[in-house]
Amino acid sequence: IQALQGLTNIEPLVLYPGPQVVLVGLARAGVAVERSERASREDALSASVGIELPGGRFGALVRAGTRLPARLERHIPTTRDNQVEVDLRIFQGDAEFVRACAPLGRLVLRDIPKGPRGQVRIDLELELDTDGVLTATLTEPTTQASQRLVIATAQTPDERRAELQNIPAVTTRLGKAPPKEKKGILSRLFGK
The missing domain is CATH 2.60.34.10 (Substrate Binding Domain Of DNAk; Chain A, domain 1)
Structure with a gap:
């Protein structure tokens, strides 16, 4: 975290403890992929x-x-x-x-x-x-x-x-x- 902060000069947003950050990111990515796969069919509604x-x-x-x-x-x-x-x-x-x-x-x-x-x-x-x-x-x-x-x-x-x-x-x-x-x-x- 300190290395990234040093490179970007941006204070990190800390909402979750370290190990949970990866899990939350993976969960959000999975939901996004599932939505795009369902909505990418031509015979399906693209957004609610x-x-x-x-x-x-x-x-x-x-x-x-x-x-x-x-x-x-x-x-x-x-x-x-x-x-x-x-x-x-x-x-x-x-x-x-x-x-x-x-x-x-x-x-x-x-x-x-x-x-x-x-x-x-x-x-x-x-x-x-x-x-x-x-x-x-x-x-x-x-x-x-x-x-x-x-x-x-x-x-x-x-x-x-x-x-x-x-x-x-x-x-x-x-x-x-x-x-x-x-x-x-x-x-x-x-x-x-």
């Missing part, structure tokens, strides 16, 4: 796709190495009482926090029915095709309000990326919308 969790953490929904095409459905509960919208940010990567992952897109579903936290559930569907193109759909089951996003992932070929530039996010409302609050003339004029 997931969403931002509270605190900026990354929650992988479709893991790296998953065979393509792939499909996943999840039910997402509301996190606050009387929540009226769901804002879902989608990322690709394998880091613990989203700041180290690549942002793919964002879905916002508005006008969801109010209710106690956790009582209102939103359906999330993720589909990845063989080119790694992700179609993400949020749907509120009672009103059938829906928001859809089609985006390229890291492994999507350039020609498919060009095609996707012309596909906008789609919002549809198939069922009856929840009744709106009736407001008086002053509220409508002054927004209160």
